[in-house]
Amino acid sequence: MTDGNASLFSLAAYFALLSLLAVGGANATIPEMHRIAVDAQRWMTDRQFVELFAISQIAPGPNILIVSLIGFQTAGLPGALVATLAMCGPSSLLCYYVSRYWDRARQASWRVVVMTALVPISIGLVGASAYLLAVTIDRTWQTGLITAATAVIGFRARFNPLWMLLGGAVLGLAGLV
Numbered sequence: 001m002t003d004g005n006a007s008l009f010s011l012a013a014y015f016a017l018l019s020l021l022a023v024g025g026a027n028a029t030i031p032e033m034h035r036i037a038v039d040a041q042r043w044m045t046d047r048q049f050v051e052l053f054a055i056s057q058i059a060p061g062p063n064i065l066i067v068s069l070i071g072f073q074t075a076g077l078p079g080a081l082v083a084t085l086a087m088c089g090p091s092s093l094l095c096y097y098v099s100r101y102w103d104r105a106r107q108a109s110w111r112v113v114v115m116t117a118l119v120p121i122s123i124g125l126v127g128a129s130a131y132l133l134a135v136t137i138d139r140t141w142q143t144g145l146i147t148a149a150t151a152v153i154g155f156r157a158r159f160n161p162l163w164m165l166l167g168g169a170v171l172g173l174a175g176l177v
Helices: 004-021 026-040 046-058 065-104 109-137 141-156 162-173
Strands: none
Touching: 004 026, 004 065, 026 046, 026 065, 026 109, 046 065, 046 109, 109 141, 141 162
16 A cells, blocks of 8 residues: 555546546556556556456456455555545546437437447457456466467357356466466
8 A cells, every 4th residue: 555645636536537538437447547556656566456357357246346446455445435436426427417418419410420439449448458457467378378268268158257267266276377
């Protein structure tokens, strides 16, 4: 953990800005969260970040849990609260006000253009998040192979991805990775 007041202010500032850039959800901002938390502010290591991400994805609840965990790692319970409120507050207010206007512009031609443009932006941001997590954790050929196999199976198969997570855990417990 780092200095309390400075960390709380930094958490609020960074996550309030990320809140407005989270097109496609909180996971779309994972690369920037990583850059801030690991590279810029040095609140945690690469490994800690990936572990917090894994916990946030396997835990029940919204995928925004990563924000709370980063805040907690940085400044304890106050950090978790500040980071979560900063990530949720600005985007919620923006969404509220934009949605009021959006409903009135149902027949506007620019609305279709905006909706069409947001799809590839969201996909690109989420893809960048997946790439960042893969290069952060895949340090050996075995882990790279597991990541590639999981991605292929995830795209092709129609079963719960938690089974793949369980398979990775078994490989880890067996000492194979």
